[in-house]
Each structure stands twice: as C-alpha cells, then as structure tokens.
Amino acid sequence: MGHALQGSLFGEDEPTALGSLSAVRRTELSRGAWIDVLPGWLAGSTDLFTHLAADVPWQAERRKMYDRVVAVPRLLCFYPEHAPLPHPILTEARAALSAHYSAELGEPFRTAGLCYYRDGQDSVAWHGDNLGRGNVEDTMVAILSVGAERHLTLRPRGGGDSHRYPLGHGDLIVMGGSCQRTWEHAIPKTTRTVGPRISIQFRPRGVR
Template sequence: MTLDFQSTLFDGLDAEAPAPAMTAPIRRRELSSGAWVDVARGWLPEPDAVMAALIEHVPWRAERRAMYDKVVAVPRLIYTYMIGEELPHPALAAARDTLSAHYAEELGEPFRTAGCCYYRDGRDSVAWHGDTIGRGSSHDTMVAIVSVGDPRRLHLRPRDVERREESFAVEMGHGDLVVMGGSCQRTWEHAVPKVAAAGPRLSVQFRPFNVF
C-alpha cells in the first residue's frame, strides 16, 4: 500500500496557509435547524506519521452488511477504539484531549471513542447517513473528524428534501479537522461519495459516549 497522495487543494475562503497544528483557526458555518460545522485546516500535528501509524497498527477489518435482498461488502476498512483503548499514535490522543477541552462548554462531556475508516482509493466511500444510533438520535452532540491522506469531500445535505438547496461539501485535506455539531446528526446527513481516482485517505472520528 502506497502513502503517496496529492497535496490539499484549497479554494475560496479556505485558501489560507494553515497555522501551527492544534492552534489553527476553527471557523464555524451555521446551518439550518440548529446544526453547524467547524473546519480547521492543517490542525493535526505530524499528519505523515499519524497516517503511517494508522495504516500499520490499526487492526483493520472488512465488513459485510445486508442491503435489500443481498449481503454486500462495506466499501472501506474500519475499526473503532473504545473507551480506554490506546490509540495508534500519541498525536491522536493529544487531539482527542484538545478537542474535549475546546468543546467542553458546548458539549458538556469529553470525546471518548475513536472510529477509524480507511478509504483505500476512490472506489471506497460512505453513503448518506447521520450518526443517529444512541444519543445522537434525540440529543445534540458532536462528531469530530481528523483526516489524513488524499483529499476527499465530505458532502452534507438537510434531511428535509425541501431544503436540499442548502447542500454543500467540505474538502478534507491532510491534517484537517471537521466537527459536526448541534443537531447536525439528526437534521442533516453526510456522505463521502466515490470518485474517479484518489489515493489512500484515513479518518478518525472522535465521539462522546454512546454516539455512533
């Protein structure tokens, strides 16, 4: 497996040089229905080392799930670090603790678990969904995503089909942070669609307890 990937492409408001890791400015976009998205470019320290550690040390597994009348392969590799499990690189533990401190007043609890996804190439993806298993189905919460590797777009759209003109996408580059908060998991959906060509990209999703 190669670690080669293209450099992040910034556009529009995001076209500024990243600040030092974990002190990069976090910019919020308010959405409808009490949802919001925060973005910080170049936020994670040591993204190259983190990427290598994720590929080498995470016990990746391929899953299959029922879809309609057949069982299909999940188009990405996954693994979740539960409460108390050691993360594969110290920068990820520091990131989790920094995020818990930064969002303590709004979230009211720390981030506890770390779900990992490995998008091996452009054929790997995740379909439209919200993290609504557990408390995310009825309460405001947060999911903080740290991305390393080739840039991929996180698409977001309102669940209300009459508001679909509000849909947009955030490009997640090497070391970038994206946080979905407020009612985002209940009132919006997100996806990482397939693309014609892409290098490997890995994401770590920090969540509070009982949010999936």
C-alpha cells in the same frame, strides 16, 4: 495495506503536531446544526497516515442490504471508551477537542472510529451518526482526516442544497448542534484518481 501515499508532496518532513483550535471557523447551517472547519490542524499528517495504515487492525466488514450481503466499501476499526488509541497524537487530539468544546458539549469525547478509504471507489452513503443518544440529543462528532483529500458532503435530511468540504492532510471538521439528526453527510465515490485517506471520528459516550 498496499496503498501508498505520496507523502513527499504533502510536507512529510514536518514534525507531527497539533495546531491551535482558536483558528477554527464556524458555519451555521439550519435547524440548529453547525459545523466547524480547521484546515491543517495536524501538521506532519503523512507520518500519522503511514503509521495508522500499517499498524491499525483494520476490518473488512459485510452488511445486509435488501436481499443480499455486500462488502462495506472501506476498512474500519473502532476504539471504545478506555481503549488505548493507536498513536499518541490521537490521544492528544481527543484531549484538545474535549477541552476546547467542553462548554458547549458538556462532556469529553470518549471513543474513536477509524475509516480507511483506499481509493475513489471506497465511500460511505448518506447518513447521520444518530444511533443512541444522537437520535434525540444535540451532540458533536469531530473528524480528523489524514492522507489524500476527499470531499465530505452534507445536506439537510429530507433534501435541500448540499455543501462540500475537501478534507485530508490533517484537516478537522466538527459537526455539532442538531447536525446528526437534521442533516446527513457522505463521502461519495469518485472516478478521479485519488490516493488513500484515513478519517478519525471522535465521539462522546453513547454516540455512533
């Protein structure tokens, strides 16, 4: 895509492999929401970034905003249920997450949405993944980040203190409980010079 990642700075010689989810750490938020964070869950993430950046059929979308149509400030690709994922480690990651969270979630993660943030001007505004079931039910969204670090910001819906989590280089964050209904999250634009980042969002059936 023409956006190179300086992999030599981030351990590009490591084999691509998942760590144990037993080290994940939970933070209780409010209104029944929580997040789990595990830095560096995926080792050798530079190789995965390079593969996804080159081989995923990225789409540049446009959406209506007020009285005009604007470009979505990131590239997207969605893999529905039963679609082959673009790298075997993502299939392994989805299975590991499904097994680890089975008691709480009660179902497997089934879909994968990929977002490519090419530079600091690519972003996503405040939102919750509350289309479909996420609007009325507790659910989970697990995000694996590869590439350069960007901040994912969370705040209570309706206003309140925000929380910032730097994510990249194989980091994992899982948003659970009521998080998609009662909190919002965003990747803000930044004027800092930042490299490209790809996020992979694993979701259960009927959650977008």
